[in-house]
Amino acid sequence: MEGLHSTRSDPHDLTPRDSILAMVFKLATSAVQGWRRLNEAERLADIITGVQFKDDVKVKGQRIAA
Numbered sequence: 590m591e592g593l594h595s596t597r598s599d600p601h602d603l604t605p606r607d608s609i610l611a612m613v614f615k616l617a618t619s620a621v622q623g624w625r626r627l628n629e630a631e632r633l634a635d636i637i638t639g640v641q642f643k644d645d646v647k648v649k650g651q652r653i654a655a
Contacts, residue, residue, distance in 0.1 A: 603611070641648040
């Protein structure tokens, strides 16, 4: 017996769009597992503003032209 809101005769009949959405969902959920926090995220503002680093130490007085 089918539910009241069922639109398909067989719940296993997927349209190509449904199949693509399912694959994208699985891809996204597997990608999330591989994400990690950025190392030295507090330096991100310095990097964006163009501060140069040498051996993980800020080089004073030099900036990269943005």
